[in-house]
Amino acid sequence: MKLNLTRRTFLAGAGTTAAMLAMPHLARASAAKTLRLAHPHPDTDSWQDAGQWMDEALKERTSGALGVQLFPNGVLGSDSTMINAVRAGTLDMMVTGNPFFTGLVPKLNVLDLPFIFKDRDHVAAVLDGDIGDELRAGFSDAGLVALATWETGWRNVTNSRRPVKTPADLHGLKIRTTPNPAHIKAFELLGAAPTPMAFTELFTALEMRSIDGQENPTTLILNSKFFEVQRYLSLTQHAFTTSPLVMNKAKFEALGEELGNTLLETAKEAAKRQRQMNTEREVTSLEALKQEGMETVEDPDREAFRAIVADTVRGDFATKFGPDLPERIAELAG
Template identity: 40%
Template sequence: MNTLMKTVGLAAALTLSAVPALAETVLKLAHAAPETDLQQTMSIYFKEQVEARSGGSITVNVFPHGQLGNDAQMIDGARSGIIDIAISGLNNFTGLIPEAGAFELPFMFPSRDLAYRVLDGEIGQGVAAKFEPVGLKLLGFPENGYRNITNNRGPVRTPEDLDGLQMRVNNSKALNDMFALLGANPQQLPVAELYTALETGVVDAQDHPIGIVVSFKFNEVQKYLSLTQHAYSALAMVMNNDKLKGLSDAEQKIIMEVAAEAVAKQRELSVAKEEEMIAQLESEGMSVNRDVDAAAFQAAVKPVWEGFIDENGDALVNAIVAASK
């Protein structure tokens, strides 16, 4: 009897061991911003909601502050599947999707509401579809925000105030063209290297949205902040397309729904916290200038729009302008 029971028990154990465990998908989500940035806030919301709604079938591990590489490396990683989800400035995708540069043109979006309508509507989704042929699924356009100029020379009130500044720029052709046109000396540097470059005088000026100035602590090495709001910068949250398609229909729905919610919440926080962050920068010793001749800047940068249209056509630019009327 004991032998029989042992045999039955062994058979049961072998049968149980042959049953596969519930399938679990582990996703790696990467971005370049510090943990204090709203990109991390959004990433944690995405992680918690996806894990909860999937009932544990999906786990999301978040890697902030460039732990998995700089922006170009993260995008390459997402395309190849080494990274599953990446959040990066939309400008970093314009090498793959040149027409997306229309969203980066100076003074393209006079209001955030217009930017949201365009990005979330038919125009933005038309550009979003162009991510799939390069191996990516666009999950949404979070907000980087309006770009403003910081430097150590003085307030920037007119285009002439940029003359001669050693200006760090990102890889947006439109912004490179803009600063060169206005007499600055643009130099491309990864954001991870920017603090040291400002501290050592390699460059003496840069432009970023307020949240990035705060989270990267550029106020420690920059004295003047001028609220030029010369360009609206969107982020792109992308996922390896094959990875997404490999999930069940229900899991894909969870990813897309949570991503949309995360983007909306991140935008709300970005707007709500902006004045608070400006006040923080002032309290920490930064001189904030709101006296900017926006009309003079807009007139001066018209050739940048013309250059973009010459290279990419006017369809997207005209569609965005029409949407603002």
């Protein structure tokens, strides 16, 4: 995969130094901070567009003191590698799906429970309210600051073997999942063989037929060109994946109150813009996937899927963490 990155040439030498000292506005510009933000999705994804908007907004709001440099396509490593890099301070920020953070903040797993969200309004009520604030606060012990919660979207099943209309159609299929316990347990209950794998490894695994399928939103299925190696798409919408945007805690605190608050507010605004992008693109991406030749099951028996997985996986969460969070989320469904 090719990555178009901005290349800057820095002038050096005594003459340049003297000129900068003589020009205060250039000296101020040299002190600007460019935050490195990485993610595993293609550069055509809404994460990239939201990141670019953040860069422009931050530069405008801070008079050039703060900006963002984007590293899409997993060029800085897998999801876990990037998370560890942010924790270590070798990378400033990253965004990826909620399932990859549940090892650090186990209660986040509540957001990945199958069929826990009614619709997008329900998602927004949870993420932008007290529950979202509480869950984001949990990142602090891991040396991270969750600036905002973006999204990946409604997860749907694709595979290269057969249409999936009922749970029985999944039996025996080797399906890539995230490493999240809720995702793994759900597909085990459905009779599939869940296979956790980094997103950056997924296309090759599908192409080589080492796995039969995967589950992701239509936007990501399109942007990652999974239609080239998958024939069947089923709109199961079995889970909704949120996506924390995190920053190294020490680096965030080093920004100071003014820049830190500006970054937080800009990240939250970017989250709302990114979610709206996904809402619109889920419609257009589905049509594009059909045009690319994917055979689509738009009305699978979701209630049959729900009946098998929802209560059991939710019960596993309640056993570990209590029923409070799932119950509070359910109350916000409206």
